[in-house]
Amino acid sequence: GDLDASLPWLDRAIRLNPNYAQAKYSRAWTETLMGQAREGQGNVAAALELSPLDPLAYGMLGVRAFSHIILDEPALAAEWGERAARTPGAHALIEMIAAIGHRLNGDAERADYWAASAKRRAPGLTPSDFLTAFPFRHEAARQRIVKALADLKV
8 A cells, every 4th residue: 555665666667677568567557556547557558568368467457447537537447458458468447447437427237247247256355345346546537446446337
């Protein structure tokens, strides 16, 4: 949960190897959780460009969906969340990103589809688990996510 402490280490990794996609992705994840959505978008785009077939591409796409949640762009959040959930390796938490994006975009059918899929894959998954995995600092985005999770009845 100490996002600030990770930044100097991620910066160091990127300085040592500017082509290290994992460091750019991790930096994007951290920035996005801290509410720095535009910065996160830049780093996640760089990570995907460096490693378009990365085994963690689902996470990279999920970070992009999160950035649109922070920017209150629900249509783009739904689009990127769906892409993340359909990417090989995506797990239940990633499917929940798609469910939240669709819920925020007003598409209850797609939201329920992804929420049900996540619940089948991880029956014990709770909103608390989601918020622990993704400790958002951006309060408005966190509140939108909490409301979406409550609406999804997960």
